[in-house]
Amino acid sequence: MVLQYLKKLYTLETLDTRFVVPATSPPKEALEQTRIDPANPLPANHGNITSNGAPASKSGPGPEPPKWKTTEFYVYFAVIFTSVVFMFKIAYGVSKESHPSYSKFGPLLSDGWIPGRKVDNSDAQYASFRNNIPYMAIVVILHPLLRKLYDSFWRSSTYTQVRSNSQLSHGLTANAAADARMEQRISFDLYFALAFLFVLHGVSAFKVLLIFRLNYLIATAIPKQYVPAATWTFNIATLFANELGRGYPLAGAVRFLIPSPAEGDATLVGWAKALDGYGGLIPRWEVLFNITVLRLISFNLDHYWSLSQRGGSPLEKKQLDPSNLSERDRVSISAKLSDYSFRNYIAYALYSPLYLAGPILTFNDYISQLRYRAPSITTQRTLMYGIRFLLTLLTMEVVLHFIYAVAISKAQPTWQVYSPAQLSMLGYWNLHIIWLKLLIPWRFFRLWALLDGIDPPENMVRCMSNNYSALAFWRGWHRSFNRWIVRYIYIPLGGSTSGPWGKVRSIANFLAVFTFVALWHDINLRLLMWGWLVTLFVLPEIIATMLFPKRKWEHRPNTYRWICGIGATGNILMMMAANLVGFAVGLDGLKGLVEGIVGSFGGLVFLVVACGALFTGAQVMFEIREDELRHGIRMKC
Template sequence: LNFAWSRLANRMPFTVYYGVAWAFHIAVLFSNDIYKGYRFAWISPSLQWLDDMGMGIMRWHVLFNMSTLRMLGFLYDVWESATGKTDQLRADQEAKHAENCADCAETKTPCYRLRTCIPRPRAEYSLAHYLAFITYIPLYIGGPLTSFNAYVSHLHTPQRAFDGRKCAVYGARIVMLYLTLVGLLHVNHLSTLRKDDGAFDRMTVPDKMLYGILFLAFLWLKFNLIWKFFRLVAIFDGVEAPEDMNRCFSNTTTVADFWRDWHASFNQWIVRYMYVPMGGNRAKAATIVPIFVFIAVWHDIELHLLWWAGIMCVAFVPELVVGTWFSKKCRWMRDRPYYRHVRALGCALSTLSLVIANLFGYGTGMSSAKGVEGLAGSAVMGLWTLVFLFSSSNIGLQERAVRSEAEMRRKVQCGLVKSQ
């Protein structure tokens, strides 16, 4: 049905074409959750034996959530290729990357972003390519997400960014992540505490705060391990998916930066296939609520995830307002020696909001409410928590500065920027 709908891309307004597709796929997500999959016996009692074979190791309708993103992305890519402006779009994007992209300059091949932005020839949006993209084994279960345009581009021009040495180093990082995760779970039984509804309420205030930070570290290690492993498998196959977990969870300056670095491939998907079609920067404030609600529903249709989405919106809107005001009114502060410390304080507050949001969404769920109230009532613990997060944020900002300098050196070496 999704592929058949894509054939109508140039026969109706974009809002109808894409809006109907979104409504259909969200309805399917709710249907999958309500029925927990579907039974062959509903079609005919004679097919009952297929249901009796078992559901396998993983439920298919959970994995289908990833396929939903790929199908929606495919529809947008098809529409973009049908606009008749592909040549101009290709020329603009290639010129932009030729001037600024160190990845393109180093490998002499298009980077992921360029591969995604350039539409493919209409003939390549075929059923064979579509099915191969939807069911691509290395990235099928957990990602990272890649676009249809980039996937087909890699079929013609495999990635060159990773040679044997870089793959070995990347593999060693994955092994270290695994060992660190095992070590953390060996001494901190985070998953067990998560399943005990009353455990969080029985903790002392310092324990609650430590649990929140450690649980965020656990999520970072777990997803980092999964995404990097499957990404490496895809790299061996010539497909370079976006890098998820670009930074440590504690090295974040804003909530927006956190999500841009955490599930980076999903963030790029949200920007291209949801944020831009909804108006982009012209409607930034209006897109926050639908985006975070969709992220929550997409993960799982649970009340605690809707609470998570609400907390993220509450944290994001003031950050957006303050950030806009600060960039206009306080430009003079950037040259002051204390500017880094002002940013670090903002980082600490952002990290604190992320800890609380993830306790609701992925930690102890709704049982976190009383525990969070207890944290709010402890001024001493709140102060020490901010001191700790402020200190770690200063370290993170310094690391960001080092990365920025390294990226500038790359551009100088590639001839994109003149050395000073």
């Protein structure tokens, strides 16, 4: 019984129904067909439709028979089980007090709640989230309760008037009710978000609102043909200005305007300093503003594209039910022109559950879900998602209490004191902690949105260790950001096309995309190098797919699978290197790790053994995806 519940808990449908419902299918009918069967944790095949809405190829070969119970895979399981045990043991060994380097990283550790263990809370980004979990949990509980209280005062009369008007047709009544629901939710979202903003940022909330106003004027007050270029110029300039201006402290602004203050002016500087002291719970608002920039661009471009629609509403043209729109229609079909108001724009940009970290929801999707509650939101699914989040949080706590990889790397260790195996595990666990420290806040804020009746996309599709393709990895890592990039950057640049020149153009588009992504994350050379490394490491995969097309190996599937396993092993090593440079140890740290691993005969032997383990892992990853295909799910990651 427990095993069946765990299988149900870890299905794709529990994580996000978008993975099992085609993006072009009306969700009510599709969800009815993909109800979870405890005896069969993956949804039933619903016509062999891909998860992105495209029909699976009928001409190509279907999924192969399961290999889970073959001798080959029993060997793989044994290798993986042994590897996991040693991976934990090695990382735990270098985290002990008896290790020679403990005196360097020990001061970075904090008191833990697991008896006899310190906790590695040295990552400032995750520490700020971890330390505030109790307070954020209170807000998550209060927010829905306050909405219910607000609705109890205002909603009943509004809905009664709409539904009791017998002179209106049924369709018009339903539309009026949907508009009333949106207005009701927008009002609460706006009031709560403004209060939330001032609590978070204090006097700096006015700076945020000023940026919002300038961006809104770009969308509505300049000639239409200049809106896209002006939007991108303004928002990228804002990223740079926020970084260079460090949040524009008022005292600094006064000193800039009055370089040599007189006695009275000095008082003005003092007042400015005093106001800067009211910075709220998060005085450095500019650090978290990058995610808001994406929403500002989304509003402007969604509004710009809505101006191009002619000849009536797409809903009427396609005869679509607005309460049962597919996810693709919710995103692509523009809202009413009257919906692109300043009030709605502020409520969207500051929507409290998603304001700090996302996931990213487009303006069109937000307005659509305000009118009609997404059919994917159910009490059971939200409860299971919450349990899954708590298990992930517990996993992170166990890792931070027993493996001090982050503190070790921050202490600038002498890499020579570590063996090749220890160096590899430090790099590996660093990446896993990075993955978890991003996964946990994203799922926390998505859970908050689900409790509030909004269903944003899931940001993390697969475990970090269940990735072998650089292209697929970036589709599944920060997935809502990836979808945002595809809609607002990649497709407008031309997307990808077939043929050699199409591949060249795709690579150029990738370079442009990852340059923006690197600058968006943080304006520094290390992340810019990471973006270029990612683009560089995508090249071997693109070239390999051209040299080894699957159709030529239809009669030798096992040989093709083993060739792909070799390529996947190289891909995994390159992805680990790129992410270590960008988010963990930097280029110098990576250089030290690599020299420590390949600088000796024992290190080379270890590297060969590690590659063998990665090869077995890749084969299991292939089979997981084949298993999804057997159930009609074709994911791109």
